[in-house]
Amino acid sequence: MIRNGTGKTLVTYGLLLAIAFVMLLPLLWLVSTSLKAPTEDIFQYPPQLLPQQPTLENYAQVWQLAPFGRYLINSTIVAVLTVTLNLLFCSLAAYPLARLSFRGRDWILTSIIATILIPFQIVMIPLYVLTVQLGLRNSYLGLIFPAIASAFGIFLLRQAFLGVPKELEEAARIDGCSELGLWWHVMLPAIRPALITLAIFVFIGSWSDFLWPLIVLDPGSDYYTLPLGVASLEGVFSPDWRIIAAGSVLSILPILLLFAFLQRYIVPSEAGSGVKG
Template sequence: MRVRNYSLIGRALQLGLLLLFALVMLTPLLWLLSTSLKGVAEDIFSSPPGLLPTQPSLQAYGTLFSQSPMGQYLLNSAMVSGFSVIANLLFCSLAAFPLARMKFRGRGMALALVVATILIPFQVVMIPLYVLMVQLGLRNTLIALILPNAATAFGIFLLRQSFLAVPVELEEAARMDGCSPVGEWWNVLIPAARADLITLGMLVFIGTWSDFLWPLVILDDPNLYTLPLGLQQLSSSFSLDWRLLAAGSIVSIVPVLLIFVLLQRFILPSASGDAVKG
């Protein structure tokens, strides 16, 4: 009985620590939400500060969408992030397939070079990439935001490791059924790597959705601005109205939270488990 009681106490303490840690992590987000819901008459810099608004109002959100092109910013970010995710999943999986399954001279060197590019900061290649986009006539286009994110070294490495975990017998069975190499990639490896594909898609979406530096460099047309640039415009257009900035920040956070909540259950199964189920 004592062992059982100690176990229950340990679990209770663990749960309490996790709840405390979650509360600490959520406090800035709750403060941001509270600021966005406070009315104009309420002082957001009162002392002592109040977490809950005394008179909750959606006025900041109404002003945000009526006096700024927030809808256009959302659409631009959604297009850039969506196409970047699709391109990443396609090109990274195609590049990972031969590195994981095909035997050819220089495969190890090719993999080493791909992984080595992870160590190169984006700031190092930003100027050559900008010159290339200008020469291609892609400056001030959404395509210029998508192409640099169309494939990543991390994505190639992640999917290669995922493909290596798939039993070879599954591919041999597909080959006996008449599958071509492309058929093996599509019918065997892609379903087996579902969890890693979703993980990669989420990481690419979050990265492109919150990217500020590259859109700032390559875009001049306000109609093509993404959400980070749009929020930066709010700080100057409305003379640092913190309610509007908080509302804009909440609007930019909600899609990421929704995607994580909807897709988190697909991340947990292992690649081999998915392969057997498929």
């Protein structure tokens, strides 16, 4: 007979597997549609998850009939720059809010956190006007301008800085480390898991952003990112959802690869383990 503890474990794992399957079903259906041959009916009932004649022809057509390579390069440039600037500015803002004492610090922190409650749609028009006045329309800088820092990133890194032992800071000061050197050589390596976590969130948000590029770029611009490129496929290949599905799979594949590569770093670690020598 199965013990009660073992039975509960099996039920728990079974429930988790069922939930995981339900969550992954849309992705599996998207991949299945992208692999189906033109002769297969993607709207048949009952639906068929596994394609009868798997083919990569749809992926080849995406690359041949649309500048998908250009979309991929644009999204990569925008995402990498956004992540880099976000980590830089958020960490520079979070460090004094966590480790320095000055008048108005708590008020500044509260004001920053309060901006999380403001929807992007409210500040969208002022941001667009400012972007136009700065001459940043139809450019990489215009695409990354609203996302070079975030209240969530500042708050996340501040909480991580608070967890760094004071002994590390005191030892660095005794060795004559400057404030900027303390931030760079001691604090940033100590909060590496938080930095990687923020990098993943920022990358996903930048990579999948559709509204702001749609506003700041002209139709058919050379700076089109993948979300806009995939949306344009519907107009070019409106009756062929296989090609649209193939473009969608190509657009989310880098996110899955990034998360698979970096997820092992998102674990609690000793604060001193990452300090540079």
